[in-house]
Amino acid sequence: MRAHPAGPLHGSIAQPTPAGAPPADLGALDPHVWPRTARRVDGEVHLGGRPVTELARTHGTPLFVLDETDLRGRAADFATAFDGADVHYASKAFLCGQLARWIAEDGLHLDACSGNELALALAAGFPPERIALHGNNKSPVELRLAVDAGIGRVVLDSFDEIDRLVPLAAARVAAGGAPVPVLVRSTVGIEAHTHEFIATAHEDQKFGFSLATGDALTAAVRVIREPALRLAGLHSHIGSQIFDTAGFEAAAHRVVGLLGQVHQATGEVLGELNLGGGFGIAYLAEDDPVSPADVARRLRAVVEAECAMVGLPVPRLAVEPGRAIAGPGTVTLYEIGTIKPVRLGASGTPGAPLVRNYVSVDGGMSDNIRTALYDAAYTCVLANRVSDAPPALCRVVGKHCESGDVLVRDLWLPSDVQPGDLLAVAATGAYCWSMASNYNYLLKPPVVAVREGVATEIVRRQTLSDVFALDAVLTDVPAPSPAIDQPAPEHPVGTTS
Ligand SMILES: *Cc1c(COP(=O)(O)O)cnc(C)c1O
Numbered sequence: 372m373r374a375h376p377a378g379p380l381h382g383s384i385a386q387p388t389p390a391g392a393p394p395a396d397l398g399a400l401d402p403h404v405w406p407r408t409a410r411r412v413d414g415e416v417h418l419g420g421r422p423v424t425e426l427a428r429t430h431g432t433p434l435f436v437l438d439e440t441d442l443r444g445r446a447a448d449f450a451t452a453f454d455g456a457d458v459h460y461a462s463k464a465f466l467c468g469q470l471a472r473w474i475a476e477d478g479l480h481l482d483a484c485s486g487n488e489l490a491l492a493l494a495a496g497f498p499p500e501r502i503a504l505h506g507n508n509k510s511p512v513e514l515r516l517a518v519d520a521g522i523g524r525v526v527l528d529s530f531d532e533i534d535r536l537v538p539l540a541a542a543r544v545a546a547g548g549a550p551v552p553v554l555v556r557s558t559v560g561i562e563a564h565t566h567e568f569i570a571t572a573h574e575d576q577k578f579g580f581s582l583a584t585g586d587a588l589t590a591a592v593r594v595i596r597e598p599a600l601r602l603a604g605l606h607s608h609i610g611s612q613i614f615d616t617a618g619f620e621a622a623a624h625r626v627v628g629l630l631g632q633v634h635q636a637t638g639e640v641l642g643e644l645n646l647g648g649g650f651g652i653a654y655l656a657e658d659d660p661v662s663p664a665d666v667a668r669r670l671r672a673v674v675e676a677e678c679a680m681v682g683l684p685v686p687r688l689a690v691e692p693g694r695a696i697a698g699p700g701t702v703t704l705y706e707i708g709t710i711k712p713v714r715l716g717a718s719g720t721p722g723a724p725l726v727r728n729y730v731s732v733d734g735g736m737s738d739n740i741r742t743a744l745y746d747a748a749y750t751c752v753l754a755n756r757v758s759d760a761p762p763a764l765c766r767v768v769g770k771h772c773e774s775g776d777v778l779v780r781d782l783w784l785p786s787d788v789q790p791g792d793l794l795a796v797a798a799t800g801a802y803c804w805s806m807a808s809n810y811n812y813l814l815k816p817p818v819v820a821v822r823e824g825v826a827t828e829i830v831r832r833q834t835l836s837d838v839f840a841l842d843a844v845l846t847d848v849p850a851p852s853p854a855i856d857q858p859a860p861e862h863p864v865g866t867t868s
Pocket residue numbers: 461463464482505608610611612647648649650691692693694695801
C-alpha cells in the first residue's frame with residue numbers, strides 16, 4: 372500500500388457509500404434482526420418489557436441486554452428441529468452461570484473450548500455427561516478435569532492429546548471407572564464462509580486430524596484399539612456464520628466416507644456423527660439465515676443418503692450452534708458522548724453525502740471487537756426516542772485510542788442525534804462479551820437479562836477495584852471515588868431535551 376497524507380486522497384476516490392440508500396424508517400426494528408420481544412413504546416425501545424432508558428439508568432452503559440425469551444426460544448427451536456439428535460450449545464459464544472443453567476434446564480448439551488469454560492459449566496451445576504470438551508491444545512490439567520468430572524465427550528484433536536489422555540483414562544479404568552468416551556475431530560477439507568464453501572484436498576489449519584493424509588483414520592483406529600478410551604464417533608466443524616447448507620452437505624459426504632473407512636479397517640460401526648456449528652444469523656436486514664428446521668431436514672437427508680451409499684446404519688447426529696442461539700437475542704446499549712462531522716472530500720459521487728458523522732459512544736472494541744477484527748457488519752438504532760429528522764451518514768465508533776475502533780462502519784441515523792442519546796446495536800449476544808478485553812483499562816460491561824418486565828443482572832459490571840486487585844502495586848490502593856466505572860445513581864442517561 373502506498374503511503375499518503377491522510378484524508379484528501381481517500382476523499383477524492385469517489386466511492387458510493389456502502390450504507391446504501393437511507394431506509395424509509397430509520398427507527399424501525401426489523402424483527403429479522405432485533406430480539407423477539409423488542410418493540411417501540413411511545414418511541415422508546417423496550418426489551419423484554421423494560422424501557423432502555425430505565426435499563427441504562429439502573430445498570431449504566433455500555434450494557435448488554437439479553438432477551439431471555441429470544442435466547443431460550445432459539446435453543447428450543449434447535450432442540451425441536453433436531454429431535455432425536457443432540458444439540459450442543461457452543462458456549463464460547465457467550466457463557467455465564469445463568470446461561471449454563473438455562474441451557475441445562477432446556478435439555479441441551481454444552482460445548483466447552485477450554486478447561487475454564489468447562490469449570491464454569493460444572494460450577495453452575497451443568498450435568499457433566501452432557502458436556503463435550505474441545506480444543507487443539509488441551510493441557511494435562513484440562514484433560515484431568517474432564518476425566519475426573521466424567522464429561523460426556525472429549526473431542527480429540529491431535530496425537531499428542533491422545534498420548535496425554537490415555538494414562539489419565541487408564542488410571543480411571545484401573546480404579547473401576549468406565550473408559551473415557553471420545554470423538555475424533557476430522558478436518559474434512561471443507562471451508563465454509565457466509566455464502567460459499569471451498570472444498571480442498573487438505574486443510575492448512577490447526578484443528579483436527581486431516582482426512583486427506585489418513586491421520587483421521589489412523590487416530591480413529593488407534594483409539595478403537597485403546598481399551599481405556601471409547602470411540603463414540605466422529606466430529607467435523609467447517610466454519611462460522613454460514614448461510615447455506617451446501618458446505619455441511621459436502622462435509623457430511625466426506626465424514627461419512629471416513630465412517631466407512633473406519634468400518635473397513637476395524638469392523639467397528641460408529642454410532643455418532645457431530646457436524647459442528649456455524650449456522651449464520653441476521654446482523655443486517657438483508658442477511659437471510661436458514662432456519663433450524665431446514666438445516667435439520669437437509670442434514671438428515673444428506674447423512675441418510677451417504678450412509679445408504681456406504682452401507683452403514685445412520686448414526687446419531689449432533690450439532691453445535693453457538694451464535695445462532697446466543698447472538699440475536701442480545702443488544703448493546705451505549706450512550707453517545709461526542710459527534711464529529713467529518714468532510715469526505717469535495718468531489719464525491721454526485722448525490723453521495725459529503726459529510727460523515729463520527730458518533731462516539733462510551734464503549735467500543737473492548738466490548739465488541741468483531742468489527743475491528745473481522746470487518747463484521749452491525750446495525751443500530753437511536754433507542755431512547757424516535758426522530759423524524761432527515762437521515763445523516765454516520766459511523767459509530769468507540770472511545771479507544773485506536774482509529775480501527777469502529778462498531779458500525781456505515782449507517783444512517785437521524786441527523787438530530789446528540790450527546791446523551793442512547794444507541795442500541797443489534798445481535799451482539801455472540802462473541803462480544805466473551806471476547807471483551809480491558810484495553811485502555813475500560814471495564815467489562817454487565818449483562819442484564821430481561822423477561823416479561825423483569826430485569827436481572829446476570830453478570831455485574833467489572834469495577835476498577837477488580838482490576839486494581841490484579842496489580843502488584845495497586846492491590847490495596849482504593850479505586851478513585853466516585854468510581855469512573857460506576858454510573859452515578861440516577862445518571863441522566865438518554866434524557867435529551
Ligand atoms: C466455534 C465452534 C462452534 C460454534 O460456532 P458458531 O458459529 O457460534 O455456531 C461449534 N463447534 C466448534 C467445534 C467450534 O469451534
